[in-house]
Amino acid sequence: MHEMRKVNDNGHLTIGNLDTVYLAEKYGTPLFVYDVERIRKNARLFVDTFKKLKVKAQVAYASKAFSSIAMLQVARQEALSLDVVSEGELYTALQAAFPVEKIHMHGNNKSRKELEMAVQYNIGCIVVDNFYEIELLHDILVHQQKEMEVLLRVTPGIEAHTHDYILTGNEDSKFGFDLANGQAAKAFQKLQGFDRIHVKGLHCHIGSQIFETDGFIMAVRRLFQSLANWKQTYGFEAEVLNLGGGFGIQYTAEDEPLALDQYVKALVEEINSQVNTYEMNFPEIWIEPGRAIVGNAGITLYSVGSQKQIPNVRDYIAVDGGMTDNIRPALYQAKYDAVVANKATQPTTNEASVAGKCCESGDMLIWDISLPEVEAGDILAVFSTGAYGYSMSNHYNRFPKAAVVFVENGVDTLVIKRETYQDMIKNDLSYE
């Protein structure tokens, strides 16, 4: 059973103590609903664990998971830092009055314009990804007469997948400088020649939806092997070590994620041991959770429409959204759990698959789930859609983007309006 499954006296699913059927009626469907208390709890578990361990840290919310003004205001209230990967995400952060010194910029192909904006607004750190970017950034800093702190994004040769990790010598990745083949050291050397760029440390991100600490521990060891060399060769010690994001969450009952503080404890313990081995100073630790902050805090509410029963094959239940608001099942066979929100206590006697309404056979949200008898007008609630749902939503078939509601302290607040058809055609120009 999904951890977010809570039911009221009417037998309706609730979120943040509010009736989801009421929310669906009030705002229409498809609708994203976030339990803001849950977002805060997730954020605090990371932040407070570092505090308890007395480790200087930044917990940077990876805003690509879900970026909106309201969300970034909550991140700011929780004293998180922020990762942005584009001008658009940076613009949103500025609109949310996010403190610029706590914003970090990522990207494997940052444009001149993006870097110019980052420098102009004095963001805290740029995670430098490639040699082209070094030249570009230097040139911009000279033009604007500024300086910038950077981390070097490195690929430590560890690829973590949900339940295992793969060690590779030379990593085949579009991101970052390879540690094993010496690219990272070369980048570091090159940066020594640019006095406006200050290397604060290293960054790596080994994957997503990770359920074990082993991959992170391996990554820390690899980073320290290189740092030990760099200390000897260049007299360099990292002030900051950024271990990225990727902390796993529960999508379905099969997923058994670690409590978020477990990752922090494992990281701190391993870094402590490495620091002692190599006689180095303990660096500031940065992490970049996206999914683990917002993923399980969000659900999507849909209205059920048509059904198709294929005898001896399967039953399809179609809802009023699909790959336009949740592309993850189509993109990487992501699995989700759902309940019929208005029949949350009824026995789940029916095997069915949940289809979207896009003109695409791959537009399926859930294959083979047990639900009660379903009829048109029922509200289907899909769990754990808070990350990479709205942020990946698109206009395929010209469906307007869904609305987003925050609930907290028993109050529901619309934080992103449902798109209108006028919104949809606002950039279209006539050709006659």
Ligand SMILES: *Cc1c(COP(=O)(O)O)cnc(C)c1O
């Ligand atoms: C995507 C990404 C994250 C966030 O990943 P989650 O799995 O959502 O925690 C953090 N850092 C970097 C560099 C990323 O690309």
